[in-house]
Amino acid sequence: MTPTVETPLPAAPLLHVRDLRVDFAGPRGAAVPAVRDVDLTLRRGETLGIVGESGSGKSVTALAVLGLLPGTASVHGSVELDGKELIGLPGRELAAVRGRRVAMVFQDPLSAFTPVYRIGDQIVEALRIHQRLDRAAARARAAELLDLVGIPAPGRALDSFPHEFSGGMRQRAMIAMAIANDPDILLADEPTTALDVTIQAQVLDVLRTAQRETGAALVLVSHDLGVIAGMADRVAVMYAGRVVETAGVDELFAAPRHPYTLGLIGAVPRLDARGGPLVPIPGTPAPMAELPAGCPFAVRCPLAEDRCRTAEPGLDGPDDHLAACVRAGELAERRPAPAEVYPVPVVPGVAGGAAGGAACAADGSGAAAGAGAAAGAGAVPGPRVAAGAGASAGAASADREGRSPVLSVTGLTKTFPLLKGTVFKRRVGEVYAVDGVELDIRQGETLGLVGESGSGKSTTLFELLRLAAPESGRIELLGRDTAGLSRADAHRLRAELQIVFQDPMASLDPRMPVGDIIAEPLRAQHAAREEIARRVPELLHQVGLDPAHAVRYPHQFSGGQRQRISIARALAVRPKLLVLDEPVSALDVSIQAGVLNLLQSLKAELGLSYLFVSHDLSVIRHLADRVSVMYLGRTVEQGEVSAVFDRPRHPYTRALLSAVPLPDPPAERARTRILLPGDPPSPTERRTGCPFRTRCPVYAGLDAGARGRCEAEAPPLTGPAPGVDHQAACHYPE
Numbered sequence: 001m002t003p004t005v006e007t008p009l010p011a012a013p014l015l016h017v018r019d020l021r022v023d024f025a026g027p028r029g030a031a032v033p034a035v036r037d038v039d040l041t042l043r044r045g046e047t048l049g050i051v052g053e054s055g056s057g058k059s060v061t062a063l064a065v066l067g068l069l070p071g072t073a074s075v076h077g078s079v080e081l082d083g084k085e086l087i088g089l090p091g092r093e094l095a096a097v098r099g100r101r102v103a104m105v106f107q108d109p110l111s112a113f114t115p116v117y118r119i120g121d122q123i124v125e126a127l128r129i130h131q132r133l134d135r136a137a138a139r140a141r142a143a144e145l146l147d148l149v150g151i152p153a154p155g156r157a158l159d160s161f162p163h164e165f166s167g168g169m170r171q172r173a174m175i176a177m178a179i180a181n182d183p184d185i186l187l188a189d190e191p192t193t194a195l196d197v198t199i200q201a202q203v204l205d206v207l208r209t210a211q212r213e214t215g216a217a218l219v220l221v222s223h224d225l226g227v228i229a230g231m232a233d234r235v236a237v238m239y240a241g242r243v244v245e246t247a248g249v250d251e252l253f254a255a256p257r258h259p260y261t262l263g264l265i266g267a268v269p270r271l272d273a274r275g276g277p278l279v280p281i282p283g284t285p286a287p288m289a290e291l292p293a294g295c296p297f298a299v300r301c302p303l304a305e306d307r308c309r310t311a312e313p314g315l316d317g318p319d320d321h322l323a324a325c326v327r328a329g330e331l332a333e334r335r336p337a338p339a340e341v342y343p344v345p346v347v348p349g350v351a352g353g354a355a356g357g358a359a360c361a362a363d364g365s366g367a368a369a370g371a372g373a374a375a376g377a378g379a380v381p382g383p384r385v386a387a388g389a390g391a392s393a394g395a396a397s398a399d400r401e402g403r404s405p406v407l408s409v410t411g412l413t414k415t416f417p418l419l420k421g422t423v424f425k426r427r428v429g430e431v432y433a434v435d436g437v438e439l440d441i442r443q444g445e446t447l448g449l450v451g452e453s454g455s456g457k458s459t460t461l462f463e464l465l466r467l468a469a470p471e472s473g474r475i476e477l478l479g480r481d482t483a484g485l486s487r488a489d490a491h492r493l494r495a496e497l498q499i500v501f502q503d504p505m506a507s508l509d510p511r512m513p514v515g516d517i518i519a520e521p522l523r524a525q526h527a528a529r530e531e532i533a534r535r536v537p538e539l540l541h542q543v544g545l546d547p548a549h550a551v552r553y554p555h556q557f558s559g560g561q562r563q564r565i566s567i568a569r570a571l572a573v574r575p576k577l578l579v580l581d582e583p584v585s586a587l588d589v590s591i592q593a594g595v596l597n598l599l600q601s602l603k604a605e606l607g608l609s610y611l612f613v614s615h616d617l618s619v620i621r622h623l624a625d626r627v628s629v630m631y632l633g634r635t636v637e638q639g640e641v642s643a644v645f646d647r648p649r650h651p652y653t654r655a656l657l658s659a660v661p662l663p664d665p666p667a668e669r670a671r672t673r674i675l676l677p678g679d680p681p682s683p684t685e686r687r688t689g690c691p692f693r694t695r696c697p698v699y700a701g702l703d704a705g706a707r708g709r710c711e712a713e714a715p716p717l718t719g720p721a722p723g724v725d726h727q728a729a730c731h732y733p734e
Helices: 058-066 091-097 119-130 135-148 167-178 197-214 225-231 249-254 259-266 328-334 350-362 370-377 382-390 392-402 457-466 487-494 514-524 529-542 547-551 559-571 589-606 617-623 641-646 651-659 665-670 704-712
Strands: 015-025 031-042 047-051 073-081 102-105 185-189 217-221 234-239 242-248 405-420 426-442 446-450 472-477 497-500 577-581 609-613 626-631 634-640 726-728
Touching: 015 058, 031 058, 031 073, 031 242, 047 058, 047 225, 058 073, 058 102, 058 185, 058 217, 102 167, 119 135, 119 167, 135 167, 135 197, 167 197, 185 197, 197 217, 197 225, 197 651, 217 225, 225 249, 225 665, 234 249, 234 259, 242 249, 242 259, 249 665, 259 589, 405 457, 405 609, 426 446, 426 457, 426 609, 426 626, 446 457, 446 617, 457 472, 457 497, 457 577, 457 609, 497 559, 514 529, 514 547, 514 559, 529 547, 529 559, 559 589, 589 617, 609 617, 617 641, 626 641, 626 651, 634 641, 634 651
Parallel strands: 047 217, 047 234, 102 185, 185 217, 426 634, 446 609, 446 626, 497 577, 577 609
Antiparallel strands: 015 031, 015 073, 234 242, 405 426, 405 472, 626 634, 634 726
């Protein structure tokens, strides 16, 4: 007789959230929903990822679990931790849960730490609140925790203040404090958003270590689908304050059943793909106070039907894959690519895309022009993109010598005095911010400039924009040496070089209508009044905005629209070179896709050259023709994007690329990470030899004789063979 094998029952949920609703008091006393009818479950040791655009309710959901919302919030529903209801729990009992059973890792550790107390004192306090430890034992445990999360010299680090730590070290210290009492659940709210990709990889590795050591379940809130793909077991996608899809991570990425999830995946530039336009989701989310009847996503959904606008679909589906969409079954069966659902029309030039964008922008809600309009806003002409961006990497190697040079930088250096004292300052040293930068941009080319924070990217840009003699080295713009420019020459040449900043709200004057903002560069170049009146509507149309909105002010536009206004202002004087300083880093992934498509389209139409600065290597892979990698003020590798990204020769570039997450769970899990130890050395010390050797995995594996060369001799930029456009500053390159 065959014995009966009983299937073990799934473990009871550690955290069970049911019908969670959070409302905030509106300006006129009316309740404005932030979270609506959210159901979540979390089991021991599991990682749940929560994704969605800004304002979708991700962070509010996490904060509601711990009761950390402000007094203006009204929380309803149920949050059970091991069967114990947390909503409505008295403050003293809820305080006993925080830190002991459930701990939180906040997005900005500098704000989360108290700046006037030492790191060690704050961790000790967290320990002694929940455990019976004397101060000496608590301090010893705090040092063990800092050591566990990879902070060097933990005994000394305990006596440091938060501002003395780098961003990555502060986040690791925050994780150490969160796991101090072995919590059952860790809530991590965008823990890597403001970090460099290498530091992000370190922090994610620390989170895995913390989860392994404590056995805690993890709720990871992130807008980065690559991070979610590599970390999560299950994913909940939020839109308009509610969960619209939830499934296992592999199933959700392989076969999304909600058009919104499909759009998010299609809008992400990938490190392992190149060419062609991204697929932005049309429009923007409707304000939570003005949610339409029926499905809130219907106004942006290309698959919407009449029934979608009458009743909001519930979260339903088989096989533990739930979606709030009436066409979820059809999507599950068809498994379409994002471009099949969100088509990007092929148009003969920028005008087609801009017209579609103007229709979208003209909608009062900013959301409901349909798929065609929003796709038009970021439309990239097929043949032109192939010639200008998608295929230009290959074309660059063939004909780049025949293109006229736009920018040439050789041996650029810049130092700043290091001062000490408050009233009477004295010079005690120098900061070597830029210490040997090489750049070369030809007509119609995009050069991506990448590197960690502090590598000298921004200082390099400021030196270029000054249009003056550099401290050392040479800068040539359109064949003119900036060292020999008169004041009048510099003023005339400045029209050929324009910049788009990272934060459009900070760079646009809030007191001026956008028409005057766009006209400002033209007035600075003494353009005629008639030309200004003609150019402003033309520029707004060109970047996909309605010319009639020239009378509006910056705060009346969305973040993506404000960045389009910044681009229009930069294009006003018809520059040859556009400097783009992290232009999409502050935007949601769908808005980012539209802006990147617009940049590709403008480049193809106007023959522009771009110097594109970004910490996101996936964006560089998608947009750039060539890339220059900086480390500690120096260029360490440069060449065609395909050559540098597919066959990196410098160990620093290999580490950067290995740290970039892919929005593909199987591929992400199969990758090998190169985790660089610590942070870059201080730029106040000029080191002999290779500046990367203190973090270099190649140097660590060399014998004493080979190491001597790295210690004594700074490596020059050299190629693998004469005439090959791929150089690396390494004595032992791949």
